[in-house]
Amino acid sequence: MNAGMNAALAELWPYLLLILVGYLPNEIWRVLGLVLARGLNEDSEIVVWSRAVATAIIAGVIAKLILFSAGALAGIPLIVRIGAAVCGFLAFLAVKRSVFAGVLVGEAVLLLGGLLFAQ
Amino acid sequence: MSAPGPFNSNAAAFFGGVKSAWTSVFFLVLMGTYIGIGALAHDFGLSSWWLALSTLLVWAAPAQVILVSALGTGAAPVEVAIAVGLSAIRLFPMVVALLPLLRGPGTRQRELLLPTHFTSVSMWVESLRLLPGMPRVRRVAFCNGLSVGYMGTAATFGFVGYYLAAGLPPLFAGTLLFLTPMSFLISTANNCRQMVDRLALVLGLTLGPLLTYWHVGLDLMWTGIVGGSLAYGVHRLRQAAA
Numbered sequence: 130m131n132a133g134m135n136a137a138l139a140e141l142w143p144y145l146l147l148i149l150v151g152y153l154p155n156e157i158w159r160v161l162g163l164v165l166a167r168g169l170n171e172d173s174e175i176v177v178w179s180r181a182v183a184t185a186i187i188a189g190v191i192a193k194l195i196l197f198s199a200g201a202l203a204g205i206p207l208i209v210r211i212g213a214a215v216c217g218f219l220a221f222l223a224v225k226r227s228v229f230a231g232v233l234v235g236e237a238v239l240l241l242g243g244l245l246f247a248q
Numbered sequence: 249m250s251a252p253g254p255f256n257s258n259a260a261a262f263f264g265g266v267k268s269a270w271t272s273v274f275f276l277v278l279m280g281t282y283i284g285i286g287a288l289a290h291d292f293g294l295s296s297w298w299l300a301l302s303t304l305l306v307w308a309a310p311a312q313v314i315l316v317s318a319l320g321t322g323a324a325p326v327e328v329a330i331a332v333g334l335s336a337i338r339l340f341p342m343v344v345a346l347l348p349l350l351r352g353p354g355t356r357q358r359e360l361l362l363p364t365h366f367t368s369v370s371m372w373v374e375s376l377r378l379l380p381g382m383p384r385v386r387r388v389a390f391c392n393g394l395s396v397g398y399m400g401t402a403a404t405f406g407f408v409g410y411y412l413a414a415g416l417p418p419l420f421a422g423t424l425l426f427l428t429p430m431s432f433l434i435s436t437a438n439n440c441r442q443m444v445d446r447l448a449l450v451l452g453l454t455l456g457p458l459l460t461y462w463h464v465g466l467d468l469m470w471t472g473i474v475g476g477s478l479a480y481g482v483h484r485l486r487q488a489a490a
Contacts, residue, residue: 143298143319150325151315152305154333156365162343163364167357171348177483180376181448182476183341187369187436188452189459189471190310190338194429196457200288200317201421213426214433221434229273231434232427239426243419 286409
């Protein structure tokens with residue numbers, strides 16, 4: 130009986146952790162946004178400011194993911210990662226602001242650079 | 249590209265949203281990203297159903313990467329919660345900027361619960377781009393369809409990555425992980441129609457890595473507050489001068 134309960138707990142433990150340290154600390158920010166956004170209209174100054182803050186944070190996340198990469202991406206040299214991001218952005222501007230073209234060129238440059246400058 | 253619609257019913261708007269999701273560049277981006285996260289979850293010994301549930305509940309790729317690698321290496325739960333919470337700060341200003349676009353004269357607060365939970369960079373960028381050209385009464389339904397389309401894609405390809413994991417060469421895995429910053433960069437730039445947004449993007453790209461390099465605590469929060477407020481301040485000054 131006891132062993133059975135322990136086995137059930139071991140099975141459920143990752144799911145409990147998912148709720149407690151994954152779902153809750155993440156969701157709280159969304160709920161706070163819902164509470165604050167109550168009664169605001171899209172032209173309010175606080176909404177314009179919020180969009181600027183959100184854009185700056187997303188930009189910060191982007192730069193950190195490229196410059197201080199983790200996991201398998203860290204195995205590709207820094208100069209290749211930066212070069213790929215710049216080429217992708219330029220392709221986006223060159224091909225009629227096509228997001229698809231930009232992502233495709235960026236990925237292609239990363240793959241090629243990764244092959245040529247393998248560490 | 250013009251906004252989809254006009255839709256005759258909420259059901260039509262919902263399925264229009266699903267279709268928008270599956271025909272946008274984020275379909276491919278989410279596919280690749282979640283193949284990468286699926287492989288990661290496999291390597292760190294979590295189950296594929298656990299990963300699917302985390303996609304439905306957490307629904308934020310950076311937080312899920314932190315969660316999978318931290319739990320997989322046996323980090324202390326409190327540390328994991330703090331790391332996830334810090335990575336999620338962006339969701340707060342994103343929701344504040346999105347909900348006023350979704351709200352119509354008769355919209356009830358509880359109708360906004362689902363779009364609030366669905367808020368993520370892919371859905372946010374596409375909503376800010378497409379919603380302004382659409383009748384207000386259809387926006388919530390469209391947004392829910394868009395999000396269900398994206399979430400379904402992510403959950404499905406999480407399973408694919410999980411079962412492909414063993415056969416994924418490191419360079420290819422690195423290329424999949426690069427999809428997140430590359431697509432975020434270009435789609436955010438694509439949405440920067442006003443000077444204030446463009447300035448916020450450039451300031452964030454510069455401040456984020458600088459604050460990390462200087463080991464400033466809560467670097468992303470400060471990047472947002474300082475970068476976003478500076479951009480907003482310049483925007484107000486220009487308005488006053490005009």
